[in-house]
Amino acid sequence: MYEIVGLGKCTQMNDGCQWRKYGQKIAKGNPCPRAYYRCTLSPTCPVRKQVQRCSDDMSILITTYEGNHNHPLPLSATAMASTTSAAASMLHSQSSTSQPALPTSLTAPTASLSTSTTHLHALSFNFSQNPTPSHHYHFPNSSISTLNSHPTVTLDLTAPPPPHNNYPSYFSRFSNLPTSSSSSSSSSSSSSCLHWKKTSSHLTFGGPLNNYPAIRQSPPYMQITNHQALSETLTAAATKAITSNPSFCSALAAALTSFVGNNGGGGGTASELGFASSSYLQGKQPSSMVNPHQQQKQGSLLLFPPSNTASDPPAD
DNA sequence: CGTCTTTGACCGGCGC
């Protein structure tokens, strides 16, 4: 019924996949219903996604992906996927140099965003909470894109970090985030939060593309001759894209709270995803601790702030 | 008429 980025009856996001709604529920702690979708590109595709409005900012949609696609992707999805792979590998090589995150908000290497989508290997967030040391959060395989003039930041939580990357356990660190909605909503005035300029934007956390077998099998490298230049460009573009969203703070806090909040005693709805992700982050496979069903679940999270063209999300 | 959405019911996990 509703679309995130346009299109017809069968929900199709800019990820190129088709989705069919199979359920809707009112989740505790959020007055807005959560919608459940299945990938319809293949009858046997196990991929599911959940779409829910951000409780702090009703104009933002939070989408969570689960599972891996077991079928070829449409051209549009493949295109995005290839971009993801290439950019990710670029960042991959860059991150291997242990480049520190920018102190203010996020680190994002780059390339020209004019082509619509640039996927990053990772995004790092520093939440300065004086006088305590700032907290650094790291998202692997993230991306920033500008679809239809809508800046998009993608934090892909579905894929494990490269084995040679000694990322801090980024997810476990989210337990440092405030878990109350009041903290989240007030974050806009806190030094721990990013500040935004209002503009039409499109903010995304997570994405299913990296789950596609085709992506995983694709060559992980792309020739980049000037990593430093690209890095600076993307960093600027990423910062601009993210800072253009006025709702990022509340959305991020809310999303992360719901996603991994269980670490801090929050609601347990994100336990599966949070658990799997934190396991990946720590370089462990969760298989020994989860059942086969849960093993199939890999989480990724998307936030969709207001869009001029997007129709309503799950009805309130 | 086929496909998709809606929505109430059902089921399983988890905390008390």
Next chain:
DNA sequence: GCGCCGGTCAAAGACG
């Protein structure tokens, strides 16, 4: 053991 909650199912209605 019970109740709460999230996730899924499936029948009915809507739409093209």
